[in-house]
Amino acid sequence: MLRALIWLLALFTAAVALILAFNYNVAYALFVWPPWRVQISMNLLIVLTLVGFFLLHALSRLIAQTLRLPVEVRAWRTQRKRDNATRLLHEAERLFMEGRFGQALKHAEAAIEIGAPQGLGALLAARSAQALREYERRDRWLEFARGHDKDIRMARLVLEAEFAVADRRFDDAASRLDELRTAGHRHIAVLRLALQTEQARGRWDEVARIARQLRKVKALSADQAAPLVRRALIEQMREAEGELEPLQRIWNSITTAERRDVGLLLRAVPYLVNSGDLVMGVTAIEEALEREWEPELAVLYGRCRTLDLHRQLVTAEGWLRQHPEDAGLLLTLARLCLRGQLWGKAQSYLEASLSISPSRAAHLELAKLADSLGRQEEAQSHYRAAAELGL
Secondary structure, three states: OHHHHHHHHHHHHHHHHHHHHHHHOOOEEEEEEOOEEEEEEHHHHHHHHHHHHHHHHHHHHHHHHHHHHHHHHHHHHHHHHHHHHHHHHHHHHHHHHOOOHHHHHHHHHHHHHOOOOHHHHHHHHHHHHHHOOOHHHHHHHHHHHHOOHHHHHHHHHHHHHHHHHHOOOHHHHHHHHHHHHHOOOOOHHHHHHHHHHHHHHOOHHHHHHHHHHHHHOOOOOHHHHHHHHHHHHHHHHHHOOOOHHHHHHHHHOOOOOHHHOHHHHHHHHHHHHHOOOOOHHHHHHHHHHHHOOOHHHHHHHOOOOOOOHHHHHHHHHHHHHHOOOOHHHHHHHHHHHHHOOOHHHHHHHHHHHHHHOOOHHHHHHHHHHHHHOOOHHHHHHHHHHHHHHHO
């Protein structure tokens, strides 16, 4: 209201000033066009000039607007068509999210026909066709999308990799993923596709690397990544079975945190032991058991060979003081004693293990010991007991 009052006062002031100026203006203008003469006051001339200017300006705007009308109509129709195409494309996206893939495909195709973004619409149509298992139709839309690669090339490559993984065409998926990596695209979705692809191709070193990377960026939790890394490492060690140097190289690639995985140790250490390793396996088991007691690792310790059997025995006997009722640890001590040709102690440990928990392994060790000492009847008794436990 205050602003309107100020404008009103300013208008009245201007009107009063104009009237006063006209009252003091006694000039006139004379127009001669023989044989005519026209004389008018200067005030009237000024008014007529202003009125004429505004009328001419209004007429010119009207003419310009009339001439622009066809262009504006075409632009309005184009915009309306574009709006309709965008609406159809959004509708197709909504239908796809709802799982109505047939309707989504129809809306995407209709949107492309009336001018929706061609590349994006083609990718949505291809994804819908994939969900419907209409593979020829999907491939046609992917080919169409390749012709509009300026803005959607990376999206197309990700989609093609995803389709290839779903179709179990892992070499094709790897090819698309290589293109993405070359272009610097290593985001989480690409890494997840790469993980599936490398698992299927049996490239376990890559599986371990990608799983660790996904764990690092929190795309996988530690619990989710652990079995993936474990399997990748075990498969690498299986492929290098019997070759100590490659096995040691794989073992050295395992992080300290990963070596705390009991499942990994139980599967990996036997490869080291069987290849002749005298340090890594036994050290890993000792470190693991110092952190947390695990009976299966204690049993595995008995299979490990080192250059210092006495130290192994002392270490295992120290554990026995803390876990006197562990049948597996008693079996391990028996095996270490057998290796050191301490027959009496070995037999005592084996019998103590059997008294706590009868096991096929303990009976077999006792049978072998009795056999080597010439006690055939005792050996046969333990062989029969082992066979019964194995049934």
